[in-house]
Amino acid sequence: MQLSKSSQYAIRILAYMVDYKDSKLLNATELSETLLIPYKFLTKIMTEVVKSGLVISIRGRDGGYCFAKPPSEIKVNEILTIFNDSIKDEQCVLGIGFCNGMCKCALHDQWMEPKHLMQKMFQESTLEEIAGRGCKI
Amino acid sequence: MQLSKSSQYAIRILAYMVDYKDSKLLNATELSETLLIPYKFLTKIMTEVVKSGLVISIRGRDGGYCFAKPPSEIKVNEILTIFNDSIKDEQCVLGIGFCNGMCKCALHDQWMEPKHLMQKMFQESTLEEIAGRGCKI
DNA sequence: TTTTAATTCTACCTTTAAGTAGTAATTATT
DNA sequence: AATAATTACTACTTAAAGGTAGAATTAAAA
Ligand code: SF4
Ligand code: SF4
Numbered sequence: 597m598q599l600s601k602s603s604q605y606a607i608r609i610l611a612y613m614v615d616y617k618d619s620k621l622l623n624a625t626e627l628s629e630t631l632l633i634p635y636k637f638l639t640k641i642m643t644e645v646v647k648s649g650l651v652i653s654i655r656g657r658d659g660g661y662c663f664a665k666p667p668s669e670i671k672v673n674e675i676l677t678i679f680n681d682s683i684k685d686e687q688c689v690l691g692i693g694f695c696n697g698m699c700k701c702a703l704h705d706q707w708m709e710p711k712h713l714m715q716k717m718f719q720e721s722t723l724e725e726i727a728g729r730g731c732k733i
Numbered sequence: 734m735q736l737s738k739s740s741q742y743a744i745r746i747l748a749y750m751v752d753y754k755d756s757k758l759l760n761a762t763e764l765s766e767t768l769l770i771p772y773k774f775l776t777k778i779m780t781e782v783v784k785s786g787l788v789i790s791i792r793g794r795d796g797g798y799c800f801a802k803p804p805s806e807i808k809v810n811e812i813l814t815i816f817n818d819s820i821k822d823e824q825c826v827l828g829i830g831f832c833n834g835m836c837k838c839a840l841h842d843q844w845m846e847p848k849h850l851m852q853k854m855f856q857e858s859t860l861e862e863i864a865g866r867g868c869k870i
Numbered sequence: 871t872t873t874t875a876a877t878t879c880t881a882c883c884t885t886t887a888a889g890t891a892g893t894a895a896t897t898a899t900t
Numbered sequence: 901a902a903t904a905a906t907t908a909c910t911a912c913t914t915a916a917a918g919g920t921a922g923a924a925t926t927a928a929a930a
Contacts (some may be wrong), residue, residue: 597734597736597818597820597824598734598824598826599734599826599827600917600918601917601918602917602918604826604827607827607839607840608827608838608839611839623875623876623877623879624876625875625876631739634918634919634920635920636919636920636921637918637919637920638928639877639878640878640919640920642877643877643878643879646877646878653876653877653878654876654877654926655875655876655877655878655925655926655927656874656875656876656877656925656926656927656928657874657875657876657926657927657928658875658876658927658928658929659875659876659877659926659927659928660876660877661877671872672840677850678911681734683773685736686901687734687735688735689735689736689741690736690741690745692745693798698747698783701745702744702745702748702863702864703809703854703858704859706854706863707854709850710847710848710850710854711847713847713850714734714847717766717840717843717844717847721840721843726839726840726843727839736903737888737895738887738888738889739887747886760905760906760907761906761907762905762906762916771888771889771890772890773890773891774888774889774890775891776908777889777890777908779907780907780908780909783907783908790906790907790908791896791897791906791907792895792896792897792906792908793895793896793897793898793904793905793906793907794896794897794898794899794903794904794905794906795897795898795899795905795906796896796897796898796905796906796907797907798907799907866913
């Protein structure tokens with residue numbers, strides 16, 4: 597019952613980057629050290645994030661990462677989508693897979709509410725919003 | 734964002750068993766075939782469920798499984814506990830791990846509500862209840 | 871133009887979850 | 901007592917997630 601490490605790390609990275617969105621590029625070494633995320637894993641993840649279009653990377657000396665669009669316009673769900681962790685409508689706790697109106701599994705009714713809350717949480721929260729709360733780790 | 738296969742299967746198996754709780758023992762072959770769960774995996778899972786004390790197994794010819802206590806007294810959460818899938822209070826979407834009141838992660842506040850709903854769902858639902866709903870797969 | 875610091879690419883390694891195989895132990899039936 | 905049908909045990913295999921290594925590429929700065 598957790599997001600994948602890739603999604604977890606990506607959210608933390610981008611949330612951290614919000615604070616520097618107008619000031620400077622953040623490079624992988626700095627992100628890795630302050631967020632305590634393995635450097636090589638971080639770069640692998642960020643390469644995917646860059647390919648998704650959320651972030652721009654500048655290669656070479658003095659390079660780093662910055663947002664491709666304002667973090668106020670980036671929904672958390674967009675990050676999850678990159679790693680295929682977005683919660684789909686048909687996704688079930690029990691993961692049976694053939695969930696339609698006809699045949700629902702034993703926990704279906706009670707699962708709907710927390711599922712929708714999580715979908716809402718991910719689809720409506722922007723990076724800007726969540727970065728404003730909590731501490732920066 | 735899903736339960737482990739072990740927990741998923743165990744819930745389905747026990748929910749199915751509720752319908753036969755007073756009539757007969759159910760054996761692994763029958764459970765495996767009707768629930769489409771790999772036989773060898775099913776027996777492995779059931780051995781753990783038996784060890785947990787929720788279910789009794791009768792070995793040898795005409796053997797099988799039956800409940801050790803009425804399914805109306807078995808909470809879904811007891812099943813999850815066997816496979817270490819129970820949702821702990823300190824468990825986070827972002828899984829950072831040092832979640833205390835002092836330092837909360839970016840999604841903490843929004844995560845609390847669905848988390849509590851899921852905990853409630855698992856801790857309060859009995860096998861009897863969930864078996865009454867949905868179809869038997 | 872060389873050096874240096876950065877990302878990206880390709881490939882691999884490690885750990886965990888999921889699943890399989892074979893055999894031993896147990897028990898009712900014949 | 902032998903047989904057949906059942907669970908339990910031990911060990912292995914496979915697949916996926918998580919993580920690492922090293923070289924290639926890029927671009928600023930000296
Ligand atoms: S029946 Fe409902 S709870 Fe079960 S798998 Fe389908 S959507 Fe999920
Ligand atoms: S701060 Fe809250 S949401 Fe984040 S890991 Fe801790 S408990 Fe979970």
